[in-house]
Amino acid sequence: MNMDKEAGPRYVIGIDFGTASGRAVLVDVRDGRELAWHVTPYPHGVMEDELIGCGIRLGPEWALQHPGDYVEVLRQSVPAVVREAGVSSGQVIGIGVDFTSCTMLPVDEAGTPLLLKEEYRREPHAFVKLWKHHAAQGEADLINAVAAERGEAFLSRYGGKISSEWMVPKGLQVLREAPEVYAAADRFVEAADWIVFWMTGEMKRSSGCAGYKALWHSKEGYPSAAFYRALDPRFERFAETKLRGEIAPLGRAAGRLTGEAAAVxxxxxxIPVAPGMIDAHAAVPGVGATKPGQMVLSMGTSLCHLLLSDKELAVEGICGVARDGIIPGLYAYEAGQAAVGDLFGWYVQQAVPAYVERVADNEGVTVHKWLERRASRLRPGEHGLMALDWWNGNRSVLVNANLSGLIIGLTLQSKPEEIYRALLEATAFGTRKVIEAFETAGVEVRELFACGGLPGKNRLLMQIFADVTGREIKIAASTQTPALGAAMLGAVAAGSHCGGYDRIEEAAERMVRVQEETYRPNPAYRAVYDLLYREYTELHDLFGRGGREAMARLKRLQREAAAAGGQRDPEMPEQGGGRAKGNERR
Ligand SMILES: Nc1ncnc2c1ncn2[C@@H]1O[C@H](COP(=O)(O)OP(=O)(O)O)[C@@H](O)[C@H]1O
Ligand SMILES: O=C(CO)[C@@H](O)[C@@H](O)COP(=O)(O)O
Incomplete structure (x- = not known):
């Protein structure tokens, strides 16, 4: 592309593919100003109960998506931001994308998703398995047991356990439950890589997705064929065949926009397109974090903790660590909580009494806002409740999707706003556990930045996070931080010769701001929260480490009942994290 053709300022587009929707943002390369953004809800949403359109029931813990929805985001949101910003499309010099991960799908030799072929339209295993598809826990357990028994060195890079959310358990589940789909799949790819392929025609694997979610290491590559064979003899060549593909490093273009994609x-x-980045990782440059000790809390449906460090140490229950994983020259650690916004969303959609909805409606506020206002009037400890935030299992530090939610202290006097506050607090306690795991291992946490949808939606939540962690929290100025981070990668993919930047740190310096207002811990609340945290820890260890298997047994009974035909009533409304519109309304 000849960039001299168009005079005037240069722009980049960042596209963030979240859980329920995708959004594009158009950014000025010179100063990071966001000129326009646009959201496209995924038409199929998240399929948790059945395959939309054909009524095929899914088992417990399934979560699928349709790749056509991602293309819809490109078709709608990209032209919308160019139009709204009133710029010429010739001034767009780079594109970057970020995606939830591990969100994976099987494709054929041509890169076409298998579910688009007639014979697989009704086959759940041919669909995209979303990051929160937890039905591969059995496979994850097997992988962890086999890896520990064989003394696989890679385990320590992943906090000692692999999560059911990742590529290998999901691939193994396909092999065991739908061997014909496994055989027909030329490869399994991350949705982040597939959408870059759709735009550029280049099927490359982003180093971040491969490194954090598919057990790849820049020096050691993938685990050995012997390891995969030990899982299942049919799985021996999994990495060599189904995961094959060039690894695209950060900081360069993965390819260029094809004529066909450009027309859509x-x-x-x-236009150069950067390799896809994991959404939470894109938030790190997006808030301007480039130094050791800086931790970014990417707070949305889930919460991802990204910590930069100059040391590599073994930390309990992290999702992964990689040198150069996000910022060149530094180690980037990832940990996480699998339900945060989704937990609050679940409560609002599934458990608040009808009167709350009525009153909130009368007052002209959402149920979330009403509950937040009421809960703000309570002092720490006043509700007498304690919750374990494991509604979607525990990602860090216990790495166990078989764990589930819990609230104790309920009485006939318990009020909805009290329960809501206990849920907000539980997620903050969960984050304190993660911070302590890093510090216990000797990895310093100096500064906290928060970004994602939640900081702008719920002030009480942010204050509770500051009070419970005892730390100041800086809030990203951008409400679209991962998309901004992705746009910055687009600027780096373009390079300075095209009006972009050569290094991500340079892009961060020029394109990022944080808000002046921060959340500071309230000293009066700190002492009570320390006491409450002790209670949280006791419950956490009792159910998470203490050999209490009640939660796992209940899930097993649930699976057995589902297998015997007693699945959920199709007339019931969808659960939290389902289709975007229902979720946003309340
Ligand atoms: N006022 C609110 N307080 C707390 N959580 C909220 C509020 N409004 C929406 N949510 C939750 O926020 C989540 C969406 O967060 P967002 O960052 O926009 O999405 P994503 O994680 O998909 O990028 C949903 O799970 C929703 O239930
Ligand atoms: O697991 C990761 C990142 O590693 C996320 O993609 C996943 O938690 C989903 O993030 P969102 O909460 O949808 O932003």
Whole structure:
């Protein structure tokens, strides 16, 4: 592409593919100003109960998506931001994308998703398995047991356990439950890589997705064939065949926009496209974190903790660590909580009494806002409740999707706003556990930044996080931080010769701001929260480490009942994290 053709300022587009929707943001390369953004809800949403359109029931813990929805985001949101910003498409010099992960799908030799072929339209295993598809826990347990028995060195890079959310358990589940889909799949790819392929025609694997979610290491590559064979002889060549593909490092273009993709997106062909980045990782440059000791809390449906460090140490229950994983020259650690916004969303959609909805409606506020206002009037400890935030299992530090939610202290006097506050607090306690795991291992946490949808939605939540962790929390100025981070990668993919930047640190310096207002811990609340945290820890250890298997047994009974045909009533409304619109309304 000849960038001299168009005079004037240069722009980049960042596209963030979240759990329920995708959004594009158009950013000025010179100063990071966001000129326009646009959200496209996924038409199929998250399929948790049945395959939309054909009524095929899914088992417990399934979560699927349709790849056509991602293309819809490109078709709608990209032209929308160019139009709204009033810029010429010729001034767009780079594109970056970030995606939830591990969100994976089987494709054929041509890169076409298997579910688009007639014979697989009704086959759940041919669909995209979303990051929160937890039905591969049995496979994850097997992988962990086999890896520990064989003394696989990679385990320590992943906090000692692999999560059911990742590529290998999901691939193994396909092999065991739908061997014909496994055989028909030329490869399994991350959705982040597939959408870059759709735009550029280049099927490359982003180093972040491969490194954090598919057990790849820049020096050691994937685990050995012997390891995969020990899992299942049919799985021996999994990495060599189904995961094959060039690894695309950060900081360079993965490819250039094809004519066909450009026509759909209303852009010029030839624009450099950066390799896809994990959404929470894109938030790190997006808030301007580039130094050791800086931790970014990417707070949305889930919460991802990203910590930069100059040391590599073994930390309990992290999701992964990689040198150069996000910022060149530094180790980037990832940990996480699998339900945060989704937990609050579940409560609002599934458990608040009808009167709350009525009153909130009368007052002209959402149920979340009403509960937040009421809960703000309570002092720490006043509700007498304690919750374990494991509604979607525990990602860090216990790495166990068989764990589930819990509230104790309920009485006939318990009020909805009290329960809501206990849920907010539980997620903050969960984050304190993660911070302590890093510090116990000797990895310093100096500064906290928060970004994602939640800081702008719920002030009480942010204050509770500051009070419970005892730390100041700086809030990203951008409400679209992962998309901004992705746009910055687009600027780096373009490079300075095209009006972008050569290094991500340089892009961060020029394109990022944090808000002046921060959340500071309230000293009067700190002492009570320390006491409450002790209670949280006692419950956490009792159910998470203490050999109490009640939660796992209940899930087993649930699976057995589902297998015997007693699945959920199709007339019941969808659960939290389902289709975007229902979720946003309340
Ligand atoms: N006022 C609110 N307080 C707390 N959580 C909220 C509020 N409004 C929406 N949520 C939750 O926020 C989540 C969406 O967060 P967001 O960052 O926008 O999405 P994503 O994680 O998909 O990028 C949903 O799980 C929703 O239940
Ligand atoms: O697991 C990761 C990142 O590693 C996320 O993609 C996943 O938690 C989903 O993030 P969101 O909460 O949808 O932003």
């Amino acid at each position: 997106m209303g852009l010029h062909p030839g």
